[in-house]
Amino acid sequence: MTASVAIRDLSISFGLAKVLPNVSFDVAPGECFGLVGESGSGKSTVLRCLSMLTDFWTGAITIDGRNLRDLPVKERCRMLQMVFQDPYGSLHPRQSVRTVLAEPLRIHGLDRREERMQQAMVDVGLPVDFLDRFPHQLSGGQRQRVAIARALILEPQLLLLDEPTSALDVSVQAEILNLLQRLRAERGFTYIMVTHDLAVVDHMCDRFAVMLHGEITEILPTSAIQGNGATHPYARELIGASLEYEGAGKASAA
Ligand SMILES: Nc1ncnc2c1ncn2[C@@H]1O[C@H](COP(=O)(O)OP(=O)(O)O)[C@@H](O)[C@H]1O
Ligand SMILES: [Mg+2]
Numbered sequence: 001m002t003a004s005v006a007i008r009d010l011s012i013s014f015g016l017a018k019v020l021p022n023v024s025f026d027v028a029p030g031e032c033f034g035l036v037g038e039s040g041s042g043k044s045t046v047l048r049c050l051s052m053l054t055d056f057w058t059g060a061i062t063i064d065g066r067n068l069r070d071l072p073v074k075e076r077c078r079m080l081q082m083v084f085q086d087p088y089g090s091l092h093p094r095q096s097v098r099t100v101l102a103e104p105l106r107i108h109g110l111d112r113r114e115e116r117m118q119q120a121m122v123d124v125g126l127p128v129d130f131l132d133r134f135p136h137q138l139s140g141g142q143r144q145r146v147a148i149a150r151a152l153i154l155e156p157q158l159l160l161l162d163e164p165t166s167a168l169d170v171s172v173q174a175e176i177l178n179l180l181q182r183l184r185a186e187r188g189f190t191y192i193m194v195t196h197d198l199a200v201v202d203h204m205c206d207r208f209a210v211m212l213h214g215e216i217t218e219i220l221p222t223s224a225i226q227g228n229g230a231t232h233p234y235a236r237e238l239i240g241a242s243l244e245y246e247g248a249g250k251a252s253a254a
Helices: 041-048 071-080 098-109 111-122 129-132 140-152 170-187 198-204 233-253
Strands: 005-014 017-027 034-039 058-063 079-085 157-164 190-194 207-212 215-219
Touching: 005 041, 017 041, 017 058, 017 215, 034 041, 034 198, 041 157, 041 190, 071 079, 079 140, 098 111, 098 129, 111 129, 111 140, 111 233, 140 170, 170 198, 190 198, 198 233, 207 233, 215 233
Parallel strands: 034 190, 034 207, 079 157, 157 190
Antiparallel strands: 005 017, 005 058, 207 215
């Protein structure tokens, strides 16, 4: 259950603003690929193009060799799912967890719905009786677990993760990252993960791209973070700042 992704010359403008001038990269099956860069550099836009939430891009995106634009909507939903930054905004306040999880199963006409919903809860580490809870009865971390369960319930091959932990308390962030890592190890998903935190890349990703003003400055293996193996000046600066910050944290903790 894993997919390769190839993005070629992905471009998009909003009005006169060319937000992604020309982005190309490949993600291997089962890889966790990070997208980092300052706020406004176009990271979320790349994911929104991939998920067709924004569909007026040009270029070519293939998933497992299939042209994204040729995939019927239902097939696309079963191929890829997205998890958003804000688990508060992404869940409807009046929908119980059961409703959230049942809807995609109903739309896609899947059988054994109760069993699938219960399994999804177990998979994300939530008690099965939380199916009857509403978002306001859940903590931020629990809500993000529900959002992940919703993404998993159609058994996709590719998960697009847009800063999935940055709205959460630091203590909860690690739990959610560990959950995502465990799921990938167990099921072999392909992840594309947006984050502004290089520590998250270090923990989760195999490779990562550094974006600046809608362009990829450099694609690096995660091992290039320690010792700063970047060559592009901006990528070097970003990694350097992160190492400095980490060093300062360690020094003050000592
Ligand atoms: N729907 C939109 N309409 C106009 N501009 C947008 C829209 N979505 C994103 N942008 C612009 O595109 C740029 C990249 O945004 P985004 O992809 O959200 O960046 P990031 O996720 O890296 O913070 C920003 O300058 C943002 O203002
Ligand atoms: Mg963003």
